[in-house]
Amino acid sequence: MLTIKNLRVAVEGNEILKGINLEIKAGETHAIMGPNGSGKSTLANVLAGKEGYEVLEGEVRFKGKNLLEMPPEERAREGIFLAFQYPVEIPGVSMATFLRTALNAVREHRGEPPVDARTFLNLLREKMQLVEMDEKFLNRSVNEGFSGGEKKRNEILQMAVLDPSLAILDETDSGLDIDALRIVANGVNQLRRKDNAFIVITHYQRLLDYIVPDYVHVLFDGRIVESGDKELALHLEEHGYDWLKKEQTSAQTL
Amino acid sequence: MKTAQKEYQEAKEWYLKLFQQWRSQGQPPNGDPLSALRENAIKRFAELGFPHIRMEEWKYTSVEPIVRRRFSLEAPPAQVDAETLARFRYFEQTSIVLVFLNGRFQPEWSVIPRLPQGVIISDLLQAFKQHEALIKPHFARYLAYKDEAFAALNTAFAWQGIFVYLPSNIVLEQPIHLLNLAHPGGQEFAANPRYLFVLGANSQATILETHNFLNDSAYFYNQASEIVLQDGARLQHIKIQDDSRQSFRVTTTRVVQKNNSHYHAVSIDLGGLLVRNNLTVDLDGENSESHLYGFYLATERQHIDNHTNINHLKPYCDSNEMYKGILTDRGRGVFSGTIYVHRNAQKTNAFQSNKNLLLSKEAEIDTKPQLKIFADDVKCSHGATIGQLDEDALFYLRQRGIEETEAHVMLRYAFAADVFDKIGLPEIKEKLDNLLKERLEKTL
Ligand SMILES: Nc1ncnc2c1ncn2[C@@H]1O[C@H](COP(=O)(O)OP(=O)(O)OP(=O)(O)O)[C@@H](O)[C@H]1O
Numbered sequence: 001m002l003t004i005k006n007l008r009v010a011v012e013g014n015e016i017l018k019g020i021n022l023e024i025k026a027g028e029t030h031a032i033m034g035p036n037g038s039g040k041s042t043l044a045n046v047l048a049g050k051e052g053y054e055v056l057e058g059e060v061r062f063k064g065k066n067l068l069e070m071p072p073e074e075r076a077r078e079g080i081f082l083a084f085q086y087p088v089e090i091p092g093v094s095m096a097t098f099l100r101t102a103l104n105a106v107r108e109h110r111g112e113p114p115v116d117a118r119t120f121l122n123l124l125r126e127k128m129q130l131v132e133m134d135e136k137f138l139n140r141s142v143n144e145g146f147s148g149g150e151k152k153r154n155e156i157l158q159m160a161v162l163d164p165s166l167a168i169l170d171e172t173d174s175g176l177d178i179d180a181l182r183i184v185a186n187g188v189n190q191l192r193r194k195d196n197a198f199i200v201i202t203h204y205q206r207l208l209d210y211i212v213p214d215y216v217h218v219l220f221d222g223r224i225v226e227s228g229d230k231e232l233a234l235h236l237e238e239h240g241y242d243w244l245k246k247e248q249t250s251a252q253t254l
Numbered sequence: 255m256k257t258a259q260k261e262y263q264e265a266k267e268w269y270l271k272l273f274q275q276w277r278s279q280g281q282p283p284n285g286d287p288l289s290a291l292r293e294n295a296i297k298r299f300a301e302l303g304f305p306h307i308r309m310e311e312w313k314y315t316s317v318e319p320i321v322r323r324r325f326s327l328e329a330p331p332a333q334v335d336a337e338t339l340a341r342f343r344y345f346e347q348t349s350i351v352l353v354f355l356n357g358r359f360q361p362e363w364s365v366i367p368r369l370p371q372g373v374i375i376s377d378l379l380q381a382f383k384q385h386e387a388l389i390k391p392h393f394a395r396y397l398a399y400k401d402e403a404f405a406a407l408n409t410a411f412a413w414q415g416i417f418v419y420l421p422s423n424i425v426l427e428q429p430i431h432l433l434n435l436a437h438p439g440g441q442e443f444a445a446n447p448r449y450l451f452v453l454g455a456n457s458q459a460t461i462l463e464t465h466n467f468l469n470d471s472a473y474f475y476n477q478a479s480e481i482v483l484q485d486g487a488r489l490q491h492i493k494i495q496d497d498s499r500q501s502f503r504v505t506t507t508r509v510v511q512k513n514n515s516h517y518h519a520v521s522i523d524l525g526g527l528l529v530r531n532n533l534t535v536d537l538d539g540e541n542s543e544s545h546l547y548g549f550y551l552a553t554e555r556q557h558i559d560n561h562t563n564i565n566h567l568k569p570y571c572d573s574n575e576m577y578k579g580i581l582t583d584r585g586r587g588v589f590s591g592t593i594y595v596h597r598n599a600q601k602t603n604a605f606q607s608n609k610n611l612l613l614s615k616e617a618e619i620d621t622k623p624q625l626k627i628f629a630d631d632v633k634c635s636h637g638a639t640i641g642q643l644d645e646d647a648l649f650y651l652r653q654r655g656i657e658e659t660e661a662h663v664m665l666r667y668a669f670a671a672d673v674f675d676k677i678g679l680p681e682i683k684e685k686l687d688n689l690l691k692e693r694l695e696k697t698l
């Protein structure tokens with residue numbers, strides 16, 4: 001589904017991603033961990049098409065297409081969804097209008113007719129139940145005045161409505177209380193299918209107890225320095241990143 | 255090249271000459287109840303001349319384009335048909351519709367259904383004949399025509415206009431729609447419409463002013479209004495200005511509010527090449543409230559200037575003001591909002607904000623909030639912001655599959671909706687929404 005080859009990316013002249021290689025197949029869930037500032041969000045943003053990133057080298061293919069050539073909205077319609085680490089407040093744009101516009105854009109791309117108001121509302125109600133969000137949020141502006149946890153749940157709600165093929169969750173677990181964490185994880189698990197895939201960026205093993213990944217990667221200073229199965233996350237939880245740092249420095253001095 | 259001074263002098267003389275001609279032709283026709291007032295007003299205009307940019311209140315708005323032109327007083331005779339008018343109607347149901355073509359009241363196209371006992375909606379000069387006792391105590395009593403050139407000019411030439419009078423305790427359910435259409439037909443004309451609205455104690459009304467055009471050419475509206483809200487009266491006053499992009503407009507409005515009265519104004523400016531709105535509200539009665547909202551969209555080479563003055567003269571009054579503008583291309587906006595609190599006006603609450611979206615490098619906004627507070631027990635605040643579109647919000651929308659252009663429109667719409675939402679007329683919301691969206695799409 002997604003193939004990243006030797007991706008090097010700079011922000012304002014500083015190289016942040018220094019050669020990422022990653023292969024994600026349909027049906028898989030990959031966790032990406034790594035210390036603060038290692039480039040996790042940068043990777044997510046580059047995949048989603050955010051401006052301000054300079055691709056120095058490398059290639060990203062999504063469903064066989066050259067992803068880096070597409071504008072963000074086309075990537076989204078092709079099935080890439082980014083649950084933001086810091087969701088933006090958009091005063092004046094109601095949740096209902098926003099979600100319906102987005103859904104219809106995605107549906108049009110898939111060759112499906114737009115949803116009428118009634119069908120949309122029913123769909124929305126069902127998905128809101130999934131993330132245990134109250135219906136009164138529909139009349140509010142997107143994320144405006146939402147608590148940290150509500151914003152994160154809102155990301156999952158949008159994901160559930162748009163039904164992407166590759167969802168990238170950037171620290172969706174941060175700032176969630178234990179109940180919200182369970183709700184979010186449940187939401188994700190219910191959406192997992194053979195024909196879609198997830199990238200879960202997190203600092204905590206805790207989330208991976210709920211969303212059990214097929215692969216775990218460690219991003220360190222712009223490179224994936226370690227890949228493994230869910231045992232790797234447990235190891236990190238116990239030993240932190242220090243042992244990796246040592247390995248890295250010794251590898252570099254060799 | 256003529257010096258600006260000479261231009262201003264010649265322009266002044268042009269209007270003085272027009273006045274003499276107009277008067278010597280026996281205008282306005284059928285006897286003039288305002289002779290003495292006109293002479294006073296034109297004298298003041300002769301002394302004042304047109305304002306220039308060295309004056310503090312006109313620092314950012316040069317009226318030179320108006321000064322350079324020689325508008326005629328005679329608007330070309332204009333024809334409309336029912337179908338054309340229907341395009342500019344806002345209310346489906348029974349409403350009061352007063353049609354003005356090139357500034358002239360058109361009784362035959364207007365719709366005035368049976369009105370409650372005592373309510374007057376009348377041609378201005380007619381009203382002096384039929385309701386002198388009601389109109390005389392108010393007419394030209396509030397407008398500062400002795401100090402402001404445009405108000406003086408309007409007063410000198412005022413004969414086309416409307417007098418609205420509500421007796422005490424009347425709630426006028428139907429909105430009054432003042433439907434203005436400019437149909438210049440090539441001739442550059444000036445109109446001086448004059449309105450007087452007097453709302454008796456505890457009466458209520460809604461007034462919708464719309465300004466549209468049929469031919470895109472130059473004309474100049476110099477409009478003046480006086481609004482009196484007696485104790486407990488409530489007025490919702492909406493204006494949708496969508497004039498020709500070649501036209502000029504100066505609007506001078508003075509509102510006087512007595513005890514417990516409530517004024518709610520929403521002023522939308524989309525059209526015009528050069529627009530200047532002077533809105534002054536006197537909170538001259540305790541416990542009165544004034545809510546002033548405005549939205550302006552200046553594109554191409556439009557220049558839209560809103561000058562508001564809120565005078566808190568009595569204690570326990572609230573004023574709340576929010577103006578928002580979108581400026582693009584070489585569009586230019588000016589906002590100057592003065593809140594004056596008299597030393598007797600204790601317990602005043604006054605809030606003001608002006609927010610602007612600058613969407614191009616050539617666009618410009620000058621914003622000047624001013625507080626002049628002479629009482630000590632008051633709550634006042636003001637703030638002005640100038641910003642670009644929120645790139646993070648734009649990316650967020652696009653990341654959900656929304657087309658870039660549509661995302662832009664959504665964000666601009668959201669910005670403007672703050673003001674449009676203050677229009678308390680649900681039956682015209684859809685029409686206004688469409689108008690706004692259409693305009694915003696054109697700004698892309
Ligand atoms: N716009 C920018 N300008 C300058 N540096 C940037 C910019 N965006 C990111 N960086 C830098 O790139 C590096 C990687 O940032 P990124 O946000 O990808 O880290 P992260 O792995 O997501 O960290 P965290 O775990 O704290 O979320 C950081 O050092 C950051 O300061």
Ligand SMILES: [Mg+2]
Pocket residue numbers: 040041042085170171
């Ligand atoms: Mg991050």
